Amino acid sequence: MDTIKKLENDKLAETIKEMERQRATLDLIPRYHGKDIVEHVLDEQRQQQRKRLEKAAPAPYFGRLDFKPESSETTASLYIGKAGVEGADGKDPLVIDWRAPIASLFYSFTGQSKTASYEAPEETVTGTVRLKRNIAIHEQILERIVDSYVEGDEKSGGGASDDFLLYRLEESKDHRLRDIVSTIQSEQDAIIRAEREKALVIQGVPGSGKTTVALHRLAYLLYHYQDRMKPEKMVVFAPNRMFLDYISDVLPELGVGDIQQTTFNDWALEILGTSIKLPDTAKVARDRFEQDQQSEDSSQVRYKESIDFLHQLEQTLDQYESSILPAKDLLAWEGALLSKETIRDWYDREYRHYPLLKRRERVQKRIKRWIETEHTSIRGIDPRGEWKKQANKRLQAYMKLWPKPTPLRLYRQLLRTLTNEELPRKWQPKEEDLAPLLLIQRRLTGIFPEDRFDHIVIDEAQDFSSFQTALLQKHCPLGSFTILGDLLQNIVPGRGITRWEEILDLFSEQQQGYYQLDRSYRSTMEIINFANEIIQPYRGNVKPAEPVFRSGSPVDVRSTSNKLIKHTMEALDELKSLDCRTIAVITRTENDARNLHQALLDQGKSVHLLTPGEATYQGGISIIPIYLVKGLEFDGAILTDVDQDRYPDDPFHARLLYVGCTRALHHLKLFCGGKPSPLLREARVGI
Numbered sequence: 001m002d003t004i005k006k007l008e009n010d011k012l013a014e015t016i017k018e019m020e021r022q023r024a025t026l027d028l029i030p031r032y033h034g035k036d037i038v039e040h041v042l043d044e045q046r047q048q049q050r051k052r053l054e055k056a057a058p059a060p061y062f063g064r065l066d067f068k069p070e071s072s073e074t075t076a077s078l079y080i081g082k083a084g085v086e087g088a089d090g091k092d093p094l095v096i097d098w099r100a101p102i103a104s105l106f107y108s109f110t111g112q113s114k115t116a117s118y119e120a121p122e123e124t125v126t127g128t129v130r131l132k133r134n135i136a137i138h139e140q141i142l143e144r145i146v147d148s149y150v151e152g153d154e155k156s157g158g159g160a161s162d163d164f165l166l167y168r169l170e171e172s173k174d175h176r177l178r179d180i181v182s183t184i185q186s187e188q189d190a191i192i193r194a195e196r197e198k199a200l201v202i203q204g205v206p207g208s209g210k211t212t213v214a215l216h217r218l219a220y221l222l223y224h225y226q227d228r229m230k231p232e233k234m235v236v237f238a239p240n241r242m243f244l245d246y247i248s249d250v251l252p253e254l255g256v257g258d259i260q261q262t263t264f265n266d267w268a269l270e271i272l273g274t275s276i277k278l279p280d281t282a283k284v285a286r287d288r289f290e291q292d293q294q295s296e297d298s299s300q301v302r303y304k305e306s307i308d309f310l311h312q313l314e315q316t317l318d319q320y321e322s323s324i325l326p327a328k329d330l331l332a333w334e335g336a337l338l339s340k341e342t343i344r345d346w347y348d349r350e351y352r353h354y355p356l357l358k359r360r361e362r363v364q365k366r367i368k369r370w371i372e373t374e375h376t377s378i379r380g381i382d383p384r385g386e387w388k389k390q391a392n393k394r395l396q397a398y399m400k401l402w403p404k405p406t407p408l409r410l411y412r413q414l415l416r417t418l419t420n421e422e423l424p425r426k427w428q429p430k431e432e433d434l435a436p437l438l439l440i441q442r443r444l445t446g447i448f449p450e451d452r453f454d455h456i457v458i459d460e461a462q463d464f465s466s467f468q469t470a471l472l473q474k475h476c477p478l479g480s481f482t483i484l485g486d487l488l489q490n491i492v493p494g495r496g497i498t499r500w501e502e503i504l505d506l507f508s509e510q511q512q513g514y515y516q517l518d519r520s521y522r523s524t525m526e527i528i529n530f531a532n533e534i535i536q537p538y539r540g541n542v543k544p545a546e547p548v549f550r551s552g553s554p555v556d557v558r559s560t561s562n563k564l565i566k567h568t569m570e571a572l573d574e575l576k577s578l579d580c581r582t583i584a585v586i587t588r589t590e591n592d593a594r595n596l597h598q599a600l601l602d603q604g605k606s607v608h609l610l611t612p613g614e615a616t617y618q619g620g621i622s623i624i625p626i627y628l629v630k631g632l633e634f635d636g637a638i639l640t641d642v643d644q645d646r647y648p649d650d651p652f653h654a655r656l657l658y659v660g661c662t663r664a665l666h667h668l669k670l671f672c673g674g675k676p677s678p679l680l681r682e683a684r685v686g687i
């Protein structure tokens with residue numbers, strides 16, 4: 001091993017030296033501020049190169065793959081890193097970008113067969129892998145070498161790379177999601193490298209890396225289709241702003257900037273403009289997640305979110321569009337009559353492809369032009385243009401019969417036809433109304449180029465409706481999607497989807513790609529097994545999460561009677577002493593979170609309260625209601641009041657508790673104040 005370490009250290013020193021040389025050469029060239037476009041492009045390329053070198057400097061690569069292609073006699077040692085680094089004077093690259101075709105071998109080769117192949121731009125290259133090595137470098141120091149495959153060594157391969165993965169998973173995390181380029185697993189790699197024309201739907205257990213994989217896929221697509229996809233034309237839809245903050249480091253770490261990251265509501269409201277406001281987020285969350293009786297009429301909401309409603313709305317809009325034209329001739333002056341048939345012909349045929357408001361505008365302009373032309377032949381009789389003025393007034397009167405609708409007004413009108421729903425005068429749209437409103441807006445004004453996307457990621461898609469997805473489809477001409485979620489984590493009562501077919505069926509068969517991720521990388525075996533028990537009766541067709549073989553402390557379930565604060569203080573101290581850097585105290589309601597937060601502050605603890613509408617996640621100790629933790633993770637998690645009345649045995653509460661428990665990476669504690677929740681099944685409750 002010492003010789004290997006020495007060789008790798010030499011290689012690292014050589015790589016760093018060459019990178020520094022390249023950096024110094026670039027630094028000698030001054031920035032270009034002139035007007036020559038070619039010079040500008042070159043200057044920009046040098047800037048990018050500088051950035052890449054700077055980014056790669058602390059850890060230039062993380063893996064090595066020795067590969068002998070069938071067509072060659074020599075074995076190449078390929079070093080794979082987050083960013084590619086060119087070799088000196090046109091020699092082979094020093095470091096290969098993880099997204100390059102050949103680098104796929106590093107992820108897909110598991111040692112189970114002797115040969116391996118990858119898709120080069122023009123052909124499939126087959127060959128033999130001789131070595132696959134993980135190399136951990138920190139601040140230019142080589143920290144660890146793990147060979148996950150050595151040709152001829154019987155013990156290696158077939159999962160040996162787990163050693164390195166475990167080493168990574170055991171680390172305490174800071175408060176942001178990180179990239180996983182050094183340990184992407186083969187099932188994840190297949191998703192990351194899927195063709196761009198596909199609409200991928202990924203059902204994955206908690207902690208299977210769905211969010212992470214989707215972000216890596218964006219980085220891959222941008223690398224692979226550099227000339228055809230632009231970061232500013234890609235978008236990630238996530239459930240809330242706090243979650244967006246939590247994932248906001250991954251793309252910059254992967255060297256990708258400018259990708260839009262938003263929630264569906266924020267995006268829709270921005271397009272719809274200021275006239276539309278949603279009810280207060282915190283109140284909606286409380287009504288939705290904290291009441292035993294749902295205040296919303298969920299069958300009505302379900303209908304509004306369904307693809308049936310979308311089709312009906314489109315049909316009604318078609319009818320509206322064909323009936324809106326005033327059935328009237330326009331008499332400009334005696335002898336100059338524009339028949340309603342001619343106007344309809346313009347409207348129906350010539351301007352058919354325009355959005356409704358544009359169509360209206362075109363028809364109006366066309367009539368105006370007709371008046372002008374007609375007037376040229378009578379200019380002698382009407383030298384002062386009085387008749388023309390009169391005709392234009394008649395045109396104005398005609399246009400008044402053809403009102404310009406707003407999305408809101410039209411929605412109101414259509415709802416009356418479709419659902420017999422008579423909206424009150426001061427009606428405020430709710431979340432489920434946004435997608436229909438946008439659909440109407442789209443019919444009125446069309447989709448502006450800036451609202452079109454090259455690729456769309458929908459995270460936590462189990463909470464998305466098929467209506468929303470179908471609407472987004474219209475914004476993505478290529479149909480390039482990554483849609484990810486977990487049916488068992490649908491915690492919005494009466495909302496979202498229950499089968500992935502609801503989304504998949506929106507796409508053609510060639511477009512559809514369905515993947516399942518069953519391995520959970522986040523939590524220890526103990527935590528995953530515990531969570532699996534909770535959800536067991538309600539799992540339907542979804543497979544149980546398979547933990548990575550990583551054992552930790554047993555899940556600690558205990559009764560706190562009326563000493564919640566004391567127990568929480570003790571647990572926080574214990575978790576701190578176990579090196580937990582991020583800890584969540586997860587309560588059932590917002591009010592519980594507020595009370596506990598205040599009590600802990602009074603005890604001198606430094607804790608953050610996270611409530612609905614919060615836009616940032618700071619790490620440390622967070623006190624948070626359970627319905628906000630989706631997507632997040634913490635080294636240690638404490639769930640309070642896991643009692644019979646707070647978490648009865650029904651699908652909604654089982655999913656809620658399942659989500660809560662699977663947030664913990666290393667340590668999970670559940671506190672029962674009264675009679676333990678039946679969802680805890682056979683778990684032993686300590687005191």
Ligand SMILES: Nc1ncnc2c1ncn2[C@@H]1O[C@H](COP(=O)(O)OP(=O)(O)OP(=O)(O)O)[C@@H](O)[C@H]1O
Binds near residue numbers: 206522
């Ligand atoms: N291949 C991997 N190597 C190292 N860590 C990984 C890998 N895959 C996932 N992880 C880690 O597992 C954790 C969970 O990842 P992520 O949040 O993307 O999962 P998820 O499927 O979106 O989870 P959830 O459904 O619970 O939101 C993260 O800490 C991530 O870094």
